[in-house]
Amino acid sequence: MFGKFKRFFAVAGVSTLLAACQIIPGGNTGPANTPAPEPTPSQSTLPQDEARHRVALLVPLTGTNAGVGQSIANATTMALLDTNADNLRITTYDTAKGAKTAADRAVADGNKLILGPLLGDNVPSVLAAAAPANVPLISFSNDVSVASSDVFVMGHIPEQSVARTVDYAMSQGSRRFAALTPKGEYGDRAAKALAKAVEARGGQMVASQSYDRGNSFIISAAKKLSAQGGFDTVLIADGARLSAIAAAQLKKAGDDLPHILGTELWSGEASIANAAALRGAWFSSVPDARYRRFVESYEARFGSKPYRIATLGYDSVLLTLRIARDWKPGRNFPVSRLKASDGFIGLDGIFRFGPDGVGERGMETRQIGNGTVSVVAPAPDKFKN
Known part of the structure; x- marks a missing residue:
């Protein structure tokens, strides 16, 4: 075949x-x-x-x-x-x-x-x-x-994307996480996936904010999250455009922290490569x-x-x-x-x-650069067990 x-x-x-x-x-x-x-x-x-x-x-x-x-x-x-x-x-x-x-x-x-x-x-x-x-x-x-x-x-499965990205983030020094997620089923799943992945790997969930989808709502939620502080990494579970708007509120000009994480929703969105606020951000998706x-x-x-x-x-x-x-x-x-x-x-x-009927995928982790998106952790070519 x-x-x-x-x-x-x-x-x-x-x-x-x-x-x-x-x-x-x-x-x-x-x-x-x-x-x-x-x-x-x-x-x-x-x-x-x-x-x-x-x-x-x-x-x-x-x-x-x-x-x-x-x-x-x-x-x-x-x-x-x-x-x-x-x-x-x-x-x-x-x-x-x-x-x-x-x-x-x-x-x-x-x-x-x-x-x-x-x-x-x-x-x-x-x-x-x-x-x-x-x-x-x-x-x-x-x-x-x-x-x-x-x-x-x-x-x-978004949960698999989140878990893969948390793995990479923690290998790069991330320890204290926060979540910025839209209200609704997808946001709930992403938030729970982040909390589960962070706990399983010995990290700490520090804060979270949810929002109704839209420019003003995500800006307000990002400001509230930023005011809470105490985190070094934030998952933004939204598409490229709104994620870039939120990231601009979370990161001060010239600062490397907090690290920004995305989900599989960023895959295929060309605009992320040119979003200055997302430079250095990580996300995972299928190759x-x-x-x-x-x-x-x-x-x-x-x-x-x-x-x-x-x-x-x-x-x-x-x-x-x-x-x-x-x-x-x-x-x-x-x-x-x-x-x-x-x-x-x-x-x-x-x-x-798996035995439960849920598909498991080999995902790669990518990093956003200055006009580029590169693979920093390749997807596996076979399952380990």
């Missing part, structure tokens, strides 16, 4: 706030993609596949998140083409018109694996249709609360090197930029193809093979699923 996967790179050479499972990050600045046609029941239209696995892709193709869903669908098509896969039939179903309806149709059409849904809120509805038929889900959500023995969460090649290929094929989350669609196909080596068409999907300890590799680097 990896040999086939490398062919993608040759093709590629020629060719904001994520609130857990609810708000989808941007990144598509090109023209809107044309929605895929609505699938029809297989009883009359889909051929009988004796040599191919039927796999359902459940994403929104209409409504608010249609662009994201189409981007993921396009990425799955790319993966099939780049690997010359001829043993999978992937049929797309629109969850925006009803997640349960889409799942019912996917199961009735004989699909043995569901890639999706995109939103964690849709998982219960999809699972209600899939579980009785022994059809597992590989969800693109990052909501760990929906993970189970039948639901594998493939999204990038971006392969993503840049993916973008080139995607733009050549579809005429627009993909959403950052589209790589999950591509990697879910690579994952399925690896398992399909020993998976006979028509049989139930071998769920146990998703829990391989050595994991899988894709555009976003290495990943594997």
Whole structure:
């Protein structure tokens, strides 16, 4: 599989706030993609596949998140083409018109694996249709609360980003931490992740402030946090623009402290490189090197930029193809093979699923410079245990 996967790179050479499972990050600045046609029941239209696995892709193709869903669908098509896969039939179903309806149709059409849904809120509805038929889900959500023995969460987990960055910060001398987080689920998760990571590594949580999202609110919260003092490092769990505004309030001109930490939300945001207040800041995310090649290929094929989350669609196909080596068409999907300890590799680097169904990823830590973003702690190329 990896040999086939490398062919993608040759093709590629020629060719904001994520609130857990609810708000989808941007990144598509090109023209809107044309929605895929609505699938029809297989009883009359889909051929009988004796040599191919039927796999359902459940994403929104209409409504608010249609662009994201189409981007993921396009990425799955790319993966099939780049690997010359001829043993999978992937049929797309629109969850925006009803997640349960889409799942019912996917199961009735004989699909043995569901890639999706995109939103964690849709998982219960999809699972209600899939579980009785022994059809597992590989969800693109990052909501760990929906993970189970039948639901594998493939999204990038903010808690893992925070923990990785705290590791690096403490290796550089950070000991006393503070949190500046937006109100809501994402901010709550980031704050708890910071406190847990700091405590586990022998550091100390000194202060925290939450805020309603917006320029004036984050400035006010940053001033309050600064007045409390006593910390040498601050996590700002927001996108690049608001993080830069807050950092300017926390750091006096010429001062190196406090160290500023970000989350995976900064990944792919070009503006961070030129934000003077963020110089020296650290954040962790999945590796971006392969993503840049993916973008080139995607733009050549579809005429627009993909959403950052589209790589999950591509990697879910690579994952399925690896398992399909020993998976006979028509049989139930071998769920146990998703829990391989050595994991899988894709555009976003290495990943594997734990016993709880939550995806674990190898992340790199980056540092913001003067117009640059550099890797200061590379992502691992394999899991240690």
